Amino acid sequence: AVSNDSKIWMNGKLVAKEDAKISVLTHTLHYGVGVFEGIRCYKTENGSAVFRLKEHIQRLLDSARIFMIDPGYSIDDLCKATVETVIANNLEECYIRPIIYLGDGGLGIKIDEKYPVETAIAAWNWGAYLGEEGLAKGIKVCTSSFNRFHVNSTATRSKTCGNYVASVLAKREAVISGYDEALFLDTEGYVAEGSGENVFIVKNGRLITTPMTSILRGITRDSIIILARDLGYEVIEQRFTKDDFYLADEAFFTGTAAEVTPISQLDGRKIGTGARGEITGKLQSAFFDIVKGKNKKYTDWLYPVK
Numbered sequence: 001a002v003s004n005d006s007k008i009w010m011n012g013k014l015v016a017k018e019d020a021k022i023s024v025l026t027h028t029l030h031y032g033v034g035v036f037e038g039i040r041c042y043k044t045e046n047g048s049a050v051f052r053l054k055e056h057i058q059r060l061l062d063s064a065r066i067f068m069i070d071p072g073y074s075i076d077d078l079c080k081a082t083v084e085t086v087i088a089n090n091l092e093e094c095y096i097r098p099i100i101y102l103g104d105g106g107l108g109i110k111i112d113e114k115y116p117v118e119t120a121i122a123a124w125n126w127g128a129y130l131g132e133e134g135l136a137k138g139i140k141v142c143t144s145s146f147n148r149f150h151v152n153s154t155a156t157r158s159k160t161c162g163n164y165v166a167s168v169l170a171k172r173e174a175v176i177s178g179y180d181e182a183l184f185l186d187t188e189g190y191v192a193e194g195s196g197e198n199v200f201i202v203k204n205g206r207l208i209t210t211p212m213t214s215i216l217r218g219i220t221r222d223s224i225i226i227l228a229r230d231l232g233y234e235v236i237e238q239r240f241t242k243d244d245f246y247l248a249d250e251a252f253f254t255g256t257a258a259e260v261t262p263i264s265q266l267d268g269r270k271i272g273t274g275a276r277g278e279i280t281g282k283l284q285s286a287f288f289d290i291v292k293g294k295n296k297k298y299t300d301w302l303y304p305v306k
């Protein structure tokens, strides 16, 4: 959790957490129209660096644009504000949460360009999202009874607060049933993504991931596609079914929080041997080398904290 002495960047100023308060009449609290990001900062030999910061801030502003919300900050402004927040909290490695939300300007559904828009950034220590053991051994996943949104039910390109209602339902259901994470199918029954992760399967040495339909355009997903191709693996973006998943040799989730987490089981069926797959292991360690600045080929992906 975010410690009580932490500082939050709010509308251009760093304020103490206890002063970073909003009204109960905040529009986003009622209707979920806010957009946010999840970003990680890692310690490297040359100080801390934020992984693909510009791409995350670009996605944040794209999310806002879909809703016709203008925070009034540029990519550069928000990259600088992010770094400022990390420094102000003395964090070497952390998770960063920028959010753009609609403030207290009336509770009608109708909003326009004059509606108050607020921007905040928090940062805190957050270890392995699905546990260290999950990273090493893989996690148990179940197919959710909830579907990922149809492409026109909401904006799937936007990381919208309200989209996470379904994620919370799916995650709760999975955990109550004894699993670590949920896998959403789309409204046509094809595999979509996890509650906060994109998904890959490996079959006969080839990686397959969901096409860009009902899913969030994951930055970790993109990084893994580039990295796997650089390592000589074939990667295809193609629809696949739950039973393709059952028959896969390996499977893993990708996400800023989840990083690269192997999936050992789906619906009680072992995936491959039920241990972290060989290709999954290679990609996972290559990914951690990159984020920790140990692979010079990808230093462009690191935004230094200074």
Ligand code: PMP
Pocket: 038, 193, 194, 195, 196, 197, 198, 215, 216, 217, 218, 219, 220, 221, 254, 255, 256, 257
């Ligand atoms: N899908 C969903 C629903 C998510 O919440 C996330 C996490 N942001 C992802 C996929 C993975 O995206 P990224 O790799 O950019 O964190």
